[in-house]
Amino acid sequence: MRFLIIPDKFKGSMTSEEVYRSFRSGVEQVISEASFHFVKASDGGDGFLDAISMYKDCKRVAMKTLDPLGREISSYYLLDAKSKSAFIELANSSGMELLEPSERNASLTSTFGTGQQICDAIEKGAKKIYVGLGGSATNDGGIGIANALGFEFLGSNGNPMEPIGKNLSELQRIAKSDNSIEIKGIQFFAINDVKNPLFGKDGAAFVYAAQKGADAAMIMELDKGLRNLSDVYEGQFGSDFSEVPGSGAAGGTGFGLKAFFEAEFLSGVAFILELSGVKDVLDSEKFDYIVTGEGKIDEQTLQGKLIQGVMELANCYNIPVLAVCGKLDVPMDKLTSSGVKDVIEIRDPNKSLEYNMQNAKNLLEKKVSKYFKAFY
Incomplete structure (x- = not known):
């Protein structure tokens, strides 16, 4: 299983690198032979x-x-x-x-x-x-x-x-x-x-x-x-x-x-992805998923933010997108119609916002592990 990971930060709780590391750790608990390629990206804002x-x-x-x-x-x-x-x-x-x-x-x-x-x-x-x-x-x-x-x-x-x-x-x-x-x-x-x-x-x-x-x-x-x-x-x-x-x-x-x-x-998004050389990677390697995400997926996510750019890139290569987020605040069909196969929402709805933000790395790792255990 090969993953190309291009996440945004989870503002206030995780950098994009921390999102990558937590996602990777969660997958490796289930799929020992998985491989990962991380791309640090930005839509021009923070980071x-x-x-x-x-x-x-x-x-x-x-x-x-x-x-x-x-x-x-x-x-x-x-x-x-x-x-x-x-x-x-x-x-x-x-x-x-x-x-x-x-x-x-x-x-x-x-x-x-x-x-x-x-x-x-x-x-x-x-x-x-x-x-x-x-x-x-x-x-x-x-x-x-x-x-x-x-x-x-x-x-x-x-x-x-x-x-x-x-x-x-x-x-x-x-x-x-x-x-x-x-x-x-x-x-x-x-x-x-x-x-x-x-x-x-x-x-x-x-x-x-x-x-x-x-x-x-x-x-x-x-x-x-x-x-x-x-x-x-x-x-x-x-x-x-x-x-x-x-x-x-x-x-x-x-x-x-x-x-x-x-x-x-x-x-x-296009500017940073061009600098990163990710298209060369996609032209030369095969991936099962492109993974992206941000702290909150909402209507603004679909109006030019990093995730939308990643979706468009994935569509060009016909690769399914797996999104991770702290909170999903948009109808799922709006995402699936844009090429998202699934979303992993990491928050614990029974806990406070403060708790979820402070424990985001562990929550992401556990939710990702649980998600893939359902298939492997």
Whole structure:
């Protein structure tokens, strides 16, 4: 029995490597001759740099940046001097995990810290900037990044505004400061698998802002602000990127990267899987299962996350998918219609969420062992 294992992390309980090791241990208790091939992957969100570093020889560049609320933190990005490429994970400076739950407020957060990393990479000679989107605490339309690189966002009084979500509604004009970073000849890439537009019922604010601390009134105001950002940009520069699939990613950062830096959108899953060489493995070896999974499989799983990308890969090679998860929160037929043969849900429904998260590795190993004992 041969397994190709491409899992996401179980946020808060297991890394993707730990998912792999627990799955493998569970199988080996039943099938002694099983073999495994592990691929570390990412959809561009948390863990993007970990996946990159597994497949590319990059230098880790440590630096001080500002977190989503403007406090100084230590962060890092990856620099490949040979190809003059920088790999930046938005979550490292602008991520939700950097804030306590009580601090999350999508009106007050900014992507400015991510912009600082981009500036540093350009100053160090990078000509290609790859930004992994996902896990953001922000809803600023990417103006924090743009501000860090020299764009100014002016209100009704003509003065520059702080680049945060709540100020988008007051935006009147966009300008460039005299000390802006030179970006001529720099290529930008937004790495992401979210397909949401910038605003509207499927946009950044309505779909994602609630998990970033926004209530119903704030969501309405943030959506209004994103509309205004798009209108002001179109009025000045003549282009409308608000409906481009992915412009709503990371609180509208996809839009900001496209509008201010002409970023090309790349599928995060496809990008990492290409780097990993997994297609070469699939072309040369036979597998009985492709295994994937994440902490919670829900509707968002089927809208561009890693699992969906793995399903599409498996379908190309006609290999059944076995998914593992902490909790299954979507009808099974939605998964089976996408090529999933079965799902192993590891949680103990009689225990608390805290218990299940703390014991996820053991639960996964036991449930996998039990699953295969039914067949072998």
